[in-house]
Amino acid sequence: MTRALFAADALLxxxxxxxxxxxxxxxxxxxxxxxxADKPAAAETAGGPVIPGMPNLHSHAxxxxxxxLTEHRAEQQDSFWSWRTLMYRFAARLGPRxxxxxxxxxxxxxxxxxxxSVCEFQYVHHDADGKPYADDATLSRALLRAAHKxxxxxxLLPVLYQTSGFGGLPPxxxxxxxxRSTDSMLRxxxxxxxxxxxxxxRLGLAPHSLRAVPPEALREALAGLDAIExxxxxxxxxxxxxxxxxxxxxxxxxxPVAWLLEHAPVDARWCLVHATHMDADxxxxxxxxxxxxxxxxxxxxxxxxxxxxxxxxRQHGGAWGLGSDSHACVDAAEELLMLEYGQRLRTRxxxxxxxxxxxxxxxxxxxQAVQGGAxxxxxxxxxxxxxxxxxxxxxxxxxxxxxxxxxxxxLSAHVFASHRTRAIDAVWVAGRPRVAAGRHALHAEAASAFxxxxxxxxxx
Ligand code: NGQ
Ligand code: ZN
Numbered sequence: 122m123t124r125a126l127f128a129a130d131a132l133l134x135x136x137x138x139x140x141x142x143x144x145x146x147x148x149x150x151x152x153x154x155x156x157x158a159d160k161p162a163a164a165e166t167a168g169g170p171v172i173p174g175m176p177n178l179h180s181h182a183x184x185x186x187x188x189x190l191t192e193h194r195a196e197q198q199d200s201f202w203s204w205r206t207l208m209y210r211f212a213a214r215l216g217p218r219x220x221x222x223x224x225x226x227x228x229x230x231x232x233x234x235x236x237x238s239v240c241e242f243q244y245v246h247h248d249a250d251g252k253p254y255a256d257d258a259t260l261s262r263a264l265l266r267a268a269h270k271x272x273x274x275x276x277l278l279p280v281l282y283q284t285s286g287f288g289g290l291p292p293x294x295x296x297x298x299x300x301r302s303t304d305s306m307l308r309x310x311x312x313x314x315x316x317x318x319x320x321x322x323r324l325g326l327a328p329h330s331l332r333a334v335p336p337e338a339l340r341e342a343l344a345g346l347d348a349i350e351x352x353x354x355x356x357x358x359x360x361x362x363x364x365x366x367x368x369x370x371x372x373x374x375x376x377p378v379a380w381l382l383e384h385a386p387v388d389a390r391w392c393l394v395h396a397t398h399m400d401a402d403x404x405x406x407x408x409x410x411x412x413x414x415x416x417x418x419x420x421x422x423x424x425x426x427x428x429x430x431x432x433x434x435r436q437h438g439g440a441w442g443l444g445s446d447s448h449a450c451v452d453a454a455e456e457l458l459m460l461e462y463g464q465r466l467r468t469r470x471x472x473x474x475x476x477x478x479x480x481x482x483x484x485x486x487x488x489q490a491v492q493g494g495a496x497x498x499x500x501x502x503x504x505x506x507x508x509x510x511x512x513x514x515x516x517x518x519x520x521x522x523x524x525x526x527x528x529x530x531x532l533s534a535h536v537f538a539s540h541r542t543r544a545i546d547a548v549w550v551a552g553r554p555r556v557a558a559g560r561h562a563l564h565a566e567a568a569s570a571f572x573x574x575x576x577x578x579x580x581x
Contacts, residue, residue: 124552125164128515130528131156131171134488134504136479137528143171145511149551154505168546169518170528172487173504174237175453176274176494179356179394179415179444181242182224182264186575187211188449201362201424208447209295211578212245217254217263219574220245224267226571227448229561231273233543235453237512237550238274240444240498242327242356242394244282244299246309251297257305258312265316271563272555274512275322276498277313278356281306281342282329287372289335299329303338307345314349321551323499325354331369331377336384343385354390354499356415357381360403361395361426378403387412392497394444397427404430408439413497418459420446431464431473442493454536454544457486461536481529483536511552517559520544 124145131141131154138156142164145151160166187208196203224241231239241264247253256262261279268275282299285292292300301309310324317324326346328334334342346353360366360377369377378399381387389411396414399407407414414434421427424447434441443456450456457474461482464473472482479485488504495503502510516523516531522539523531535544548556555561 125161126167126171126549127158127160127164128167128171131505132173132484132487132528132532134492134506137484141171141505143505143511143513145552149511149553150501151505151507151509151511153507167515169516169523170531171505172514172516172532173491174502174512174514174548174550175235175487175491176442176498176502177231177236177239177445177453178392178413178442178494178497179242179417179446180227180239181244181447182227182267183212183215183220183245184208185227185448185451186219186223186571186578188447201426202364204424206295212298213295214249214578215245216249217259219578220260221263221267222567222570222574224264225270225563226567227451228267228271228273229563229567230451231445232271232548232550232555232561233545233559233564234451235514235545235548236273236445237514237548238276238494238498238500238502239268240276240278240325240354240356240392241268242278242280244280244327244329246279246301247298249298251300253305257309258316261309261313262316265320265322268322269320271561271567272550272553274498274500274502274510274550275320276325276354276500277317277322278325278327278354279306279309279313280327280329281338282333283338284333284335286332287368303341303345306342307349310346310349323354324350325356325499327356330358330365331380332365339385352390352499354392354497356392356394356497358394359396360398361421363398363427366398376400376403378407382406382410389496390499392442395421395426397421397429399430401433404433404439405437408434408437411440413493414439414441415444415497416441416460417444417446418456418463419450420444422459422463423447423449428463428467430467431460432468440493440496441489442497443490455540457483457490457536458540461486481533483532484529487532510550512550513548514545515547517544517546
């Protein structure tokens with residue numbers, strides 16, 4: 122079995138290096154990532170530059186089957202909230218088989234697109250009537266199976282959801298499949314823990330948002346979580362829409378991020394998903410808390426959320442990573458492109474994502490997003506270094522956009538000059554090849570099961 126790969130060029134945490142030998146153990150963990158190495162006779166040579174696999178820190182898998190279906194006017198002035206009404210309607214009929222088939226195709230797509238792990242923010246818990254399944258963990262287990270089949274690394278974040286708005290507003294009809302008590306949430310985590318451990322997945326908790334989780338429940342859930350999985354990741358949607366900010370101020374006198382920082386022990390285990398609308402003080406305190414900002418550039422654009430102030434966050438040393446969220450787009454390179462372009466449009470400058478240490482935007486952004494994504498996932502997937510999992514992507518040096526370029530320019534071309542084509546040759550997770558010649562082994566069968574599931578869901 123292959124346990125080593127030799128690369129003429131590889132992106133290490135410190136930057137691009139030449140003649141890199143990647144070697145890993147039977148558990149799929151890198152034991153070395155050494156530059157200036159000689160190629161061992163037995164090692165395979167990568168067909169192009171090797172970059173670290175991108176962790177995807179935010180996914181609602183079932184929404185992949187809904188992508189593209191709300192791009193027409195439904196109200197005089199469509200918004201995030203009118204999209205959400207349609208999304209709830211779509212989610213209302215989803216069953217376990219469809220969940221598994223949609224997620225299997227999605228995770229295969231993710232692997233083909235350069236993501237090697239995913240954090241699944243899983244909130245559809247109950248059956249179509251809102252009653253718990255006989256096995257309460259049914260839909261979460263469907264996602265675990267999909268991850269296992271495709272080989273993608275996994276962090277499962279069961280979602281706590283109790284109210285429809287700040288101040289304890291009762292949930293609405295469209296939310297009936299999401300609702301559970303804090304106690305039943307903790308029991309669900311206990312039930313899922315052995316299944317996660319068995320496949321090397323990390324278990325965490327996602328209080329959906331301050332809209333959906335009252336302060337008391339947030340406190341109790343966090344206290345209970347540590348008894349089940351100490352230090353587990355905690356992800357929350359925060360300040361995505363200005364209405365959410367206004368409602369939070371009306372309820373508490375504070376903006377959502379400010380409220381959270383004051384009332385919860387926000388630190389490096391936290392992922393603040395979206396955090397789109399913050400004032401200067403929230404940027405400073407949020408970044409310094411050590412939490413990861415979970416940026417989902419294409420979904421945030423698709424839903425009309427607004428633009429995160431990337432410079433303000435990074436100025437205070439803020440960690441960040443990428444999520445594909447609603448999966449309007451499933452492509453790590455396109456998320457980087459959208460992030461950088463949003464900031465260029467916002468600041469009327471170029472190469473906003475570059476840093477003092479790393480002038481190439483795609484390289485600088487990739488390294489930071491891998492770090493932040495690994496932190497949010499709560500797994501050792503932080504890049505090409507000993508002790509991290511052997512998760513990596515081999516770019517296709519033969520792709521027209523890349524041919525004849527230096528390694529940093531090949532990554533730039535992958536992100537900025539090859540949209541809607543793929544410049545990925547191979548993808549490895551935990552030292553196992555999952556994508557070869559651009560295709561996942563399950564590509565064909567997973568694609569037809571996905572289309573069948575979507576067709577069922579759209580029939581009435
Ligand atoms: C979600 N998605 O949970 O799927 C949310 C919409 C909500 C995004 N925020 C629902 N992108 O936030 O209430
Ligand atoms: Zn989300």
